[in-house]
Amino acid sequence: MSKFDDIRPYDDDEVNGALQSVARHPMMKALMSFTFPNRDEDFWLEQFKNVHSIKDFQSQFISQTVLQILERSSEGLTTSGFDQLDKNQSYLFISNHRDIVLDTSLLNLALLNGGFVMTSSAIGDNLVKKPFLHVLAKLNRNFLVQRSVSIREQLDSSKTLSQYIHNLLTKENRSVWMAQREGRAKDGNDMTQQGVLKMLAMAAGDQTLTDFFKSLRIVPLSISYEYDPTDSLKMPQLMAKSRNEVYVKNDNEDFTTMLSGVLGQKKRIHLHAGKVLNTELDNIANEFDNKNKQLQAIAQIIDDSIIQNYKLWPTKYIAYDLLHKTDQFADRYTEEEKQLFIRRLEMRIDSFDSALKESFLAMYANPVINKMKYQQDLSS
The missing domain is CATH 3.40.1130.10 (Glycerol-3-phosphate (1)-acyltransferase)
Structure with missing residues (x-):
C-alpha cells in the first residue's frame, strides 16, 4: 500500500484489467463509436486486449478521440x-x-x-x-x-x-x-x-x-x-x-x-x-x-506569462467593441466574423437581458482588457 493509492492513476500492470472492466460499458461504447465512427464494437474490443500501459491507451485511443473532437468541433x-x-x-x-x-x-x-x-x-x-x-x-x-x-x-x-x-x-x-x-x-x-x-x-x-x-x-x-x-x-x-x-x-x-x-x-x-x-x-x-x-x-x-502569451482571436476583440460600444479593434475582425459572433450570442442567451448580455461579452472581452494592461501589441 502506498500513501498515494487514494489519488494516483493506475499502474501499468493494472491497466488492462481496469480497461476490460469497462470495455462493454455503454459510455465506453459511445466514446469508441465517436472515436472510430467507421468501426464496429469488435474492433476496439479486440484492440483493448493489447493495451498494457497508460501510454498504450492514450496514444492508441484517447489521442484519436481528441483528433476526432478537433475534426468535428474546431477549425484546428x-x-x-x-x-x-x-x-x-x-x-x-x-x-x-x-x-x-x-x-x-x-x-x-x-x-x-x-x-x-x-x-x-x-x-x-x-x-x-x-x-x-x-x-x-x-x-x-x-x-x-x-x-x-x-x-x-x-x-x-x-x-x-x-x-x-x-x-x-x-x-x-x-x-x-x-x-x-x-x-x-x-x-x-x-x-x-x-x-x-x-x-x-x-x-x-x-x-x-x-x-x-x-x-x-x-x-x-x-x-x-x-x-x-x-x-x-x-x-x-x-x-x-x-x-x-x-x-x-x-x-x-x-x-x-x-x-x-x-x-x-x-x-x-x-x-x-x-x-x-x-x-x-x-x-x-x-x-x-x-x-x-x-x-x-x-x-x-505566472499570470503575466499566461496573459501576455494568450492568443487573442477575433471573437475577443468583437466582444470588447460590443461591450464598450466602440470600433477600437475593428481592424482585427471582419464584418462577417462580427455578425457570426452576434448570432451566436443571440442563440445562446437572452440578449434582451442587459446584465446577462454584459456578462457574456465580458467573458470574451476580459482577456483583451487584461492584455492591454501590459501596453503591448495586441495582435498576438
Missing part, C-alpha cells in the same frame, strides 16, 4: 513555445482553465506529437463520481484532487497531493498539468490562486520557497479557444455571483459541461508554452523575505 489546434522545452525533462505546466476535459487533453496531444512525455494531470474528485468516469480518469493518468473531504482532512489531503506532485516531477521525471485555480475561469479573468501555490509548497521541506519552485520547472501554459463551447453554461453562476447569491450546481451539471466542452464548437484553438520560470524566482528571492509576499510574486509572474 496550433501551438507555440514547445520547441523551447527539453524532451527529456519533466515540467509542471500551470495553465489557465477553460474546459474540464479538453485543456489537459489538448496539451497531451501536443506533447505526444512533439515527442514529449505526456503529463499526469490533476482532476477534482467531484468530477469523477460516476464509476465509469473514475476508471477513465485513472486510465488517462489523472490524479485526484480530493475536494469532498472534511475540513479536518483537508490539510493532510493537501500535503499528500503536494508530495505526490513533487514525486512525479523529481523522482519519476513525469510532467504534470494543473490549473492555476480551482475550477474554470468563468469570466475570462485568468488569475493564479495563491492557495494552489501554497499546496505545492507543502513538499518544500528544508528548501527555500524559491529554490523549491525552481526545482519544479514551472511552465505557464496559455490556452485560448476562439469560441468557448461552455460559454452559455457559465452564465447562471456568473449572474448569481453578481447578485451576491450562492450558486448550487445541479446533480448532472459537471457531466453536461464535459459533454458540451467536447462536442461544442470551438473554432480555432491555440496553446502557448511559456518559458520555464527560473531567473524570475531568483529575483523574487532577492526582493522579498516574507513567504506570503514571495507566493504573491510567483502567482503574478
Whole structure:
C-alpha cells in the first residue's frame, strides 16, 4: 500500500484489467463509436486486449478521440513555445482553465506529437463520481484532487497531493498539468490562486520557497479557444455571483459541461508554452523575505506569462467593441466574423437581458482588457 493509492492513476500492470472492466460499458461504447465512427464494437474490443500501459491507451485511443473532437468541433489546434522545452525533462505546466476535459487533453496531444512525455494531470474528485468516469480518469493518468473531504482532512489531503506532485516531477521525471485555480475561469479573468501555490509548497521541506519552485520547472501554459463551447453554461453562476447569491450546481451539471466542452464548437484553438520560470524566482528571492509576499510574486509572474502569451482571436476583440460600444479593434475582425459572433450570442442567451448580455461579452472581452494592461501589441 502506498500513501498515494487514494489519488494516483493506475499502474501499468493494472491497466488492462481496469480497461476490460469497462470495455462493454455503454459510455465506453459511445466514446469508441465517436472515436472510430467507421468501426464496429469488435474492433476496439479486440484492440483493448493489447493495451498494457497508460501510454498504450492514450496514444492508441484517447489521442484519436481528441483528433476526432478537433475534426468535428474546431477549425484546428496550433501551438507555440514547445520547441523551447527539453524532451527529456519533466515540467509542471500551470495553465489557465477553460474546459474540464479538453485543456489537459489538448496539451497531451501536443506533447505526444512533439515527442514529449505526456503529463499526469490533476482532476477534482467531484468530477469523477460516476464509476465509469473514475476508471477513465485513472486510465488517462489523472490524479485526484480530493475536494469532498472534511475540513479536518483537508490539510493532510493537501500535503499528500503536494508530495505526490513533487514525486512525479523529481523522482519519476513525469510532467504534470494543473490549473492555476480551482475550477474554470468563468469570466475570462485568468488569475493564479495563491492557495494552489501554497499546496505545492507543502513538499518544500528544508528548501527555500524559491529554490523549491525552481526545482519544479514551472511552465505557464496559455490556452485560448476562439469560441468557448461552455460559454452559455457559465452564465447562471456568473449572474448569481453578481447578485451576491450562492450558486448550487445541479446533480448532472459537471457531466453536461464535459459533454458540451467536447462536442461544442470551438473554432480555432491555440496553446502557448511559456518559458520555464527560473531567473524570475531568483529575483523574487532577492526582493522579498516574507513567504506570503514571495507566493504573491510567483502567482503574478505566472499570470503575466499566461496573459501576455494568450492568443487573442477575433471573437475577443468583437466582444470588447460590443461591450464598450466602440470600433477600437475593428481592424482585427471582419464584418462577417462580427455578425457570426452576434448570432451566436443571440442563440445562446437572452440578449434582451442587459446584465446577462454584459456578462457574456465580458467573458470574451476580459482577456483583451487584461492584455492591454501590459501596453503591448495586441495582435498576438
